[in-house]
Amino acid sequence: xxxxxxxxxxxxxxxxxxxxxxxxxxxxxxxxxxxxxxxxxxxxxxxxxxxxxxxxxxxxxxxxxxxxxxxxxxxxxxxxxxxx
Numbered sequence: 001x002x003x004x005x006x007x008x009x010x011x012x013x014x015x016x017x018x019x020x021x022x023x024x025x026x027x028x029x030x031x032x033x034x035x036x037x038x039x040x041x042x043x044x045x046x047x048x049x050x051x052x053x054x055x056x057x058x059x060x061x062x063x064x065x066x067x068x069x070x071x072x073x074x075x076x077x078x079x080x081x082x083x084x
Contacts, residue, residue, distance in 0.1 A: 023047075023054060 031038055031047045038046065044059040 023052070023058065026050070026052060027059065 026047065027043055030043050030050075034042075042059045044054075044056050047054050047059055
């Protein structure tokens with residue numbers, strides 16, 4: 001990789017990262033407002049209702065809100081541990 005390309009790439013501002021940070025904060029607000037009861041589909045619908053223009057795939061990614069996946073894993077582990 002040329003030296004000029006390297007320095008050009010590291011100097012660019014990550015605008016997608018800023019947009020994702022705002023979206024992630026909005027998703028966290030929705031999730032906390034509804035006491036962790038909203039899943040991926042309901043969060044997506046709430047984002048649309050609040051006027052955010054977002055693709056459903058963006059709101060369903062594991063990276064967008066991993067705490068929902070952890071809640072699901074915790075529930076699954078509790079159910080399996082009770083079955084034993």
